Amino acid sequence: MGATRAERIDLRQRNPKWKNPPLFIDMSTCINCDACLRHCPEQLGAIFNHGIDVVIVPELCSGCDKCLPVCPVDCIHPFADWETTGYPIEWWEEPGSSNDPYQ
Ligand code: SF4
Numbered sequence: 558m559g560a561t562r563a564e565r566i567d568l569r570q571r572n573p574k575w576k577n578p579p580l581f582i583d584m585s586t587c588i589n590c591d592a593c594l595r596h597c598p599e600q601l602g603a604i605f606n607h608g609i610d611v612v613i614v615p616e617l618c619s620g621c622d623k624c625l626p627v628c629p630v631d632c633i634h635p636f637a638d639w640e641t642t643g644y645p646i647e648w649w650e651e652p653g654s655s656n657d658p659y660q
């Protein structure tokens with residue numbers, strides 16, 4: 558249940574064992590450099606180019622924070638209330654697609 562990336566994509570479900578909240582990218586500050594995307598571990602694979610935006614799919618983000626130190630403009634932040642706030646469902650067009658950089 559959400560233990561592997563493939564399961565998380567199929568079920569659209571986070572690994573329930575993850576304690577840290579997922580992160581989100583403040584798009585008003587992001588300069589679309591893709592540094593974070595390249596540093597997200599392959600087995601997590603949570604960051605995508607979605608049109609002109611760089612986005613983090615919360616169900617795929619463990620909150621490992623590996624993307625944080627590489628962001629040149631410090632625009633990646635915790636998204637503690639992601640389940641109540643929600644995010645654009647269109648972001649799910651990317652995981653597992655031909656635009657998925659982690660497969
Ligand atoms: S916190 Fe970890 S899993 Fe989440 S987007 Fe950053 S590098 Fe990827």
Ligand code: SF4
Nearest residue numbers: 587588590591593628
């Ligand atoms: S590293 Fe920061 S500025 Fe670069 S794409 Fe990621 S969030 Fe945007």
